Structure formats: structure tokens, C-alpha cells
Amino acid sequence: MKQVAVFGAGRIGQIHASNLAALPGVxxxxxxxxxxxxxxxxxxxxxxxxxxxxxxLADPAVDAVxxxxxxxxxxxxxxxxxxAGKHIFCEKPVDLSVARAEACAAAVRQTGVACMxxxxxxxxxxxNALKSRLDDGEIGVPEVLVVTSRDPGAxxxxxxxxxxxxxRDMLIHDFDVFRWILADEGRDEAVWLSATGACLTxxxxxxxxxxxxxxxxxxxxxxxxxxxNTSRRAAYGYDQRFEVLGSKGLLAAGNHRPTEVVCMDxxxxxxxxxxxxxLERYRAAYRLELAHFFERLQSGGAFRTSVHDGVAAQxxxxxxxxxxxxxxxxxxxx
Numbered sequence: 001m002k003q004v005a006v007f008g009a010g011r012i013g014q015i016h017a018s019n020l021a022a023l024p025g026v027x028x029x030x031x032x033x034x035x036x037x038x039x040x041x042x043x044x045x046x047x048x049x050x051x052x053x054x055x056x057l058a059d060p061a062v063d064a065v066x067x068x069x070x071x072x073x074x075x076x077x078x079x080x081x082x083x084a085g086k087h088i089f090c091e092k093p094v095d096l097s098v099a100r101a102e103a104c105a106a107a108v109r110q111t112g113v114a115c116m117x118x119x120x121x122x123x124x125x126x127x128n129a130l131k132s133r134l135d136d137g138e139i140g141v142p143e144v145l146v147v148t149s150r151d152p153g154a155x156x157x158x159x160x161x162x163x164x165x166x167x168r169d170m171l172i173h174d175f176d177v178f179r180w181i182l183a184d185e186g187r188d189e190a191v192w193l194s195a196t197g198a199c200l201t202x203x204x205x206x207x208x209x210x211x212x213x214x215x216x217x218x219x220x221x222x223x224x225x226x227x228x229n230t231s232r233r234a235a236y237g238y239d240q241r242f243e244v245l246g247s248k249g250l251l252a253a254g255n256h257r258p259t260e261v262v263c264m265d266x267x268x269x270x271x272x273x274x275x276x277x278x279l280e281r282y283r284a285a286y287r288l289e290l291a292h293f294f295e296r297l298q299s300g301g302a303f304r305t306s307v308h309d310g311v312a313a314q315x316x317x318x319x320x321x322x323x324x325x326x327x328x329x330x331x332x333x334x
Contacts, residue, residue, distance in 0.1 A: 002026045002294060005056035007077055008068035009033035009042045012091055015279065016068050019287045021046040026294055030056045033069075053077070057084040064297065066290075067091060072162065078104045078115065078307075088115040089293045093172050093317075094310035096164040101314050105307045116293050116303040117310035119176040120285040123292065130244070130253040131181065139246030145182045145226040147242040149174045150234035152277060154201065160208040166232070167195065167320040171216065174228045175316040176309060181244060182224050186312070192219040194329040195320035201233040216320050237274035238281050256281055
């Protein structure tokens with residue numbers, strides 16, 4: 001029975017803690033959060049105990065920690081957990097600074113603990129089915145990836161001011177999808193990237209020093225191409241899809257809808273809009289990624305998303321921010 005502590009009792013912490021409590025062979029032991037009432041409420045609901053981070057890390061019975069706290073705390077908690085000998089599941093990103101993210105990766109290597117980063121899109125059943133069929137050679141050699149990633153609305157300005165910007169906060173998932181689908185697990189990484197963007201949905205976002213609409217183009221070492229288009233406003237719901245063009249055809253992974261009922265009448269064809277937000281869209285993915293984490297801890301196999309993937313995605317996010325700021329492409333070593 002693996003004993004686990006969860007750091008963070010906010011929205012994503014509640015999702016992970018609830019999923020942990022339902023996993024066989026796992027016991028949710030501690031909840032830690034700076035807001036005592038949030039921690040107590042979640043711990044009571046899931047039959048866990050409230051503890052400080054120090055208490056949880058000092059308990060030899062704790063095998064692993066799940067870091068679901070604010071982004072600014074991730075790197076510190078990864079290093080502290082690694083030094084305490086705890087295996088780590090951490091929400092993206094590792095850190096907003098590439099240098100600090102690389103320091104985390106070094107701490108993980110030095111201590112020998114396992115560390116998985118929460119890029120949940122790799123565990124979405126639809127996206128994962130596309131990846132499996134791609135790997136099976138159904139469309140031949142993949143050549144072009146087009147990613148559409150649009151939120152129904154922007155988060156509060158207070159969040160945007162400390163988020164690191166749209167490239168580091170929102171598109172980091174899409175950079176991971178690029179590496180997963182087109183970069184061939186690190187064997188065909190990006191060598192050229194160009195990013196542009198604008199503030200089109202809310203002047204307050206520009207006032208916070210951010211943009212809300214962006215397009216990123218990437219070329220890999222072998223010449224494969226990727227385009228990511230994103231917006232913080234989609235009036236019709238949470239728009240998450242991508243398509244891969246290969247030498248023998250195309251694979252496309254579409255949106256999820258609350259139901260698949262379609263009405264056809266004299267006025268037209270009507271169907272549900274996409275799911276409202278990421279909590280609904282990736283409900284299964286969040287459950288599956290934690291199940292994968294503990295299954296691999298048990299089996300000793302490699303994680304589907306490692307701390308190395310977290311660092312690599314962060315480098316692409318930094319490159320996109322730099323390209324946007326300078327108004328010119330960024331190149332990487334081949």
C-alpha cells in the first residue's frame with residue numbers, strides 16, 4: 001500500500017486527491033495547504049489527515065507526494081521531496097524558469113527518486129488513441145501537426161499577472177503535445193520556432209502584460225512542421241483538438257461533448273457544444289495519469305511524462321516568449 005501526501009487543496013488538488021482516494025493499493029495519508037479550512041475540508045471528505053509540508057516529508061511512511069500547489073511553489077517542493085526520498089508527481093510546469101527547472105531535474109537524478117510531470121493530455125483517451133494508431137503506422141510517416149487549443153474564457157487578471165504569460169502557462173501543454181506527437185520522443189526536436197500574438201479579447205489582459213491570442217510555428221530537425229493556434233476566448237466551449245498529416249493519410253482527434261446526440265430537422269443540424277472547461281474535458285485523463293504513476297512505481301517502468309519532458313516543454317515556452325518579444329524566429333542547436 002503506497003502512502004501519499006497531496007500538497008495543494010485547490011481546484012486541481014481536489015481532483016488529484018479524489019482520484020487518489022479511489023485508487024487500489026494507494027492510501028491518501030495527508031493533505032497540506034496554506035489555507036487550513038481548505039485542507040481540513042478536503043481531508044475530512046477523503047478520510048485523510050491535515051499536515052504541514054514538513055510533517056508529511058518527515059514521515060517515513062509516506063512513499064510519494066502529489067504536488068498540486070501554485071506554480072511558484074513547484075520547484076521548491078520537487079527539490080525538498082527529492083531530498084526527503086519521496087517519489088514525485090507534479091503538475092506542470094516544473095518552474096517558470098528553465099534554470100530552476102533544470103536544477104529540479106538534477107536533484108531528481110542525484111537522489112534517484114521517480115518524478116512524473118502532469119501533462120494530462122497524453123492520457124486523454126481520444127488523444128492517446130490517435131498516438132497509438134500513429135505509432136502503428138496507420139498514416140505512414142507523420143509530417144505536419146496542427147494543434148488547436150482554445151479556452152472558453154481567460155482566468156482572472158490576478159492569476160495572469162503571476163502566470164508567466166500565455167506561452168509558459170497555457171501553451172506549455174501544446175508544446176508537450178508537439179514533442180509527444182512529432183518530435184519522436186526527443187529524437188527529432190525543434191530547431192526553429194516563430195511565435196506571434198495579440199490581445200484581442202480583453203484590454204485588461206494587455207494591462208497585465210500578457211496576450212490572449214497566439215500562433216506558434218515549429219520546424220524539427222528532420223523538417224517536420226507544427227502549427228499551434230490558441231486563444232483565451234472560445235464562445236462555444238473548451239476547444240481542444242489536433243490533427244496529424246502523414247505520408248499515407250491524416251489522423252484527427254476532436255473535441256469531447258457532454259453527449260453525442262445530434263438533432264436534424266428543418267432548421268438545421270444541432271449538436272452539443274464542446275465540454276465547458278478542462279475539468280470536464282480531461283476528467284478521465286487526470287484519473288488515468290495518476291493510475292499510470294502508481295503502476296509504474298510498482299513495475300519500475302518509465303513514466304510517459306518525465307521531469308525531462310517538463311524541462312523541454314519549458315524551453316519551448318521560453319523560446320516562444322522570446323520570439324514574440326523580439327518579433328523574429330528563434331533557432332536551436334540541431
